[in-house]
Amino acid sequence: QKEVEQNSGPLSVPEGAIASLNCTYSDRGSQSFFWYRQYSGKSPELIMSIYSNGDKEDGRFTAQLNKASQYVSLLIRDSQPSDSATYLCAVNMLSSASKIIFGSGTRLSIRP
Amino acid sequence: GAVVSQHPSRVICKSGTSVKIECRSLDFQATTMFWYRQFPKQSLMLMATSNEGSKATYEQGVEKDKFLINHASLTLSTLTVTSAHPEDSSFYICSTTIRDNRSPLHFGNGTRLTVT
Numbered sequence: 194q195k196e197v198e199q200n201s202g203p204l205s206v207p208e209g210a211i212a213s214l215n216c217t218y219s220d221r222g223s224q225s226f227f228w229y230r231q232y233s234g235k236s237p238e239l240i241m242s243i244y245s246n247g248d249k250e251d252g253r254f255t256a257q258l259n260k261a262s263q264y265v266s267l268l269i270r271d272s273q274p275s276d277s278a279t280y281l282c283a284v285n286m287l288s289s290a291s292k293i294i295f296g297s298g299t300r301l302s303i304r305p
Numbered sequence: 306g307a308v309v310s311q312h313p314s315r316v317i318c319k320s321g322t323s324v325k326i327e328c329r330s331l332d333f334q335a336t337t338m339f340w341y342r343q344f345p346k347q348s349l350m351l352m353a354t355s356n357e358g359s360k361a362t363y364e365q366g367v368e369k370d371k372f373l374i375n376h377a378s379l380t381l382s383t384l385t386v387t388s389a390h391p392e393d394s395s396f397y398i399c400s401t402t403i404r405d406n407r408s409p410l411h412f413g414n415g416t417r418l419t420v421t
Binding site for chain 2: 224225227234235236237238239242244281283285292293294295296297298
C-alpha cells in the first residue's frame with residue numbers, strides 16, 4: 194500500500210459545480226494533513242492545512258479529515274476554470290520520521 | 306508573500322557539467338530545508354533534508370556524492386548536481402517550514418534542469 198494514495202484522474206467537473214478530491218493514508222498516527230495545488234510547470238502552493246477530525250472551510254475550499262478511516266478530502270465549491278490543476282495531498286508521517294509525504298496528485302479539469 | 310526564493314528557475318547544461326541551485330529563506334531563519342525532485346506527470350519525491358551546520362540526510366536511492374547539499378547559513382541551502390546526465394533532467398524544488406514539523410511546507414518556485 195502506498196503511504197499516501199490519490200486517484201490520478203483526470204477528474205472533469207462542470208464550471209460552477211462542486212469538485213471532490215479524495216486521499217487516503219497509511220500511517221494511523223499521522224497528525225498533519227495538507228492540500229496543495231500545482232499548475233503545470235509550477236511549484237506547489239498550499240491551499241489548506243487540517244489537523245483535527247471534521248471540516249475546515251476557507252472560502253470556496255473545505256477540507257475534511259477522518260482519522261479513524263485514514264481519509265482526507267478537499268471540496269471545491271463553485272468550481273472555476275482557474276481551479277484546473279493537479280491537487281496534491283500531503284501527510285506528515287510519524288512513521289517516516291515526520292517527513293511530509295505527497296500523494297501522486299489528482300488532475301482536475303473544470304469545463305466551461 | 307514568498308517565503309522561499311529559489312534560483313535559477315531554469316537551466317540548461319551539457320552532460321558532465323555541474324549545476325548549483327540556491328534556495329533562500331526570506332525574512333526568517335530556516336534550520337531545515339527539504340529538496341524535492343519531480344519528473345513529468347509524477348509526484349514530488351523527497352531527495353534529502355538539509356540541516357544548517359550539519360550533514361544533509363539523504364533518502365534511500367539518492368546518491369549523496371552526486372547531489373551535494375550545503376546548508377552553511379540559516380537562510381541559504383544549495384543543491385549541486387555534479388556530473389549531470391540527461392536522466393538528471395527534472396524539476397527540483399526546495400521547501401521549508403516556518404515553525405515546526407507540524408507546519409506545512411512552503412516551496413520555492415523550482416528549477417527546471419535540462420541536461421543535453
